[in-house]
Amino acid sequence: MNIIKKIWRALSTPSKAGVGLVLALGFGGGVVFWGGFNTALSLTNTEEFCTGCHEMADNVYQEYRETIHYSNRSGVRATCPDCHVPKDWTHKIIRKIAASKEVWGMLTGIIDTREKFVEHRKSMAMREWKRMKDNDSRECRNCHNFEYMDFSEQGSRSVKMHSSALASGEKTCIDCHKGIAHELPDMKGVEGWH
């Protein structure tokens, strides 16, 4: 009984130095841990990391290198995470957790040959299209902001579509702009395709 009281007293009346130490350790540890976590997270948000596996490097990355988001007149680029990982923290973490499935996919070799990749392309593409459709093409809009689109600078076909379907919210970017960064799967049965 006496021992318990002593312990309680020691805990409830800590010395000032102890409190300071605990706070300092907690603060310092927090900074290190949080900083480390964010650094590690941002390391997984680079093109080098994404193309670290041959599944990405040999398939989607090669296709993407021929498109306007890789090479263009002004040299502004959208790298893998710009389109495939949300920018704000909450959505990013959710996406990152969901993407951990890809690690499992790599370990089990679900698309480790070109043939397997091509066979899976449609289901993977449809999953990504659905994600973009559901969030109103949020990642596109990080750069392509409708508010600042100058219709007088666009081609007449673009103006026609953007001023009607996109402006009214009836359609979102991905509804029309599929296959702009990677090759398309068999589009039979996909809305808007022959």
Add this chain to the structure above:
Amino acid sequence: MKKIITALLILGMATSVVAIANENTVPSNNGGVESLRGSTEIDVTRKADKHKRVIKDREPLQRNYVHQPPIIPHQIRGYKVNLNANKCLSCHGWKYARETGATKVSPTHFETRDGMTLSDISPRRYFCMQCHVPQVDAKPLVENKFKAVDSLTQH
């Protein structure tokens, strides 16, 4: 007889020597002919022409002769036409033409070479860019006096 053979041999040797000598002294290996490639010699890599710019968007262009495949009056960068997808038909297909305001694919594209009409684009007419091409802002390579037939000329 012997003399004739010797004479022929000497003559033959003499002509081949002359031929070799001539080969060494030929001034150019394009025969002095100027083509679209210019007067650059065959073994020399000519400096490439500048890229021509595809004209962005404009009204449909008039045709020059009957059955001319109409020219594409817009950019088509990145448009895929392959086994998996046909981007052209996303606007020009009959399903979408009204909505997008694009020219409908002509009914001739639904016919087989035997004249049978199919329910969808005939495989022999599926690859649009075999006949239809976008236009660049380029001058005719050779000066010519071509005029469209009168019935197709818009006045």
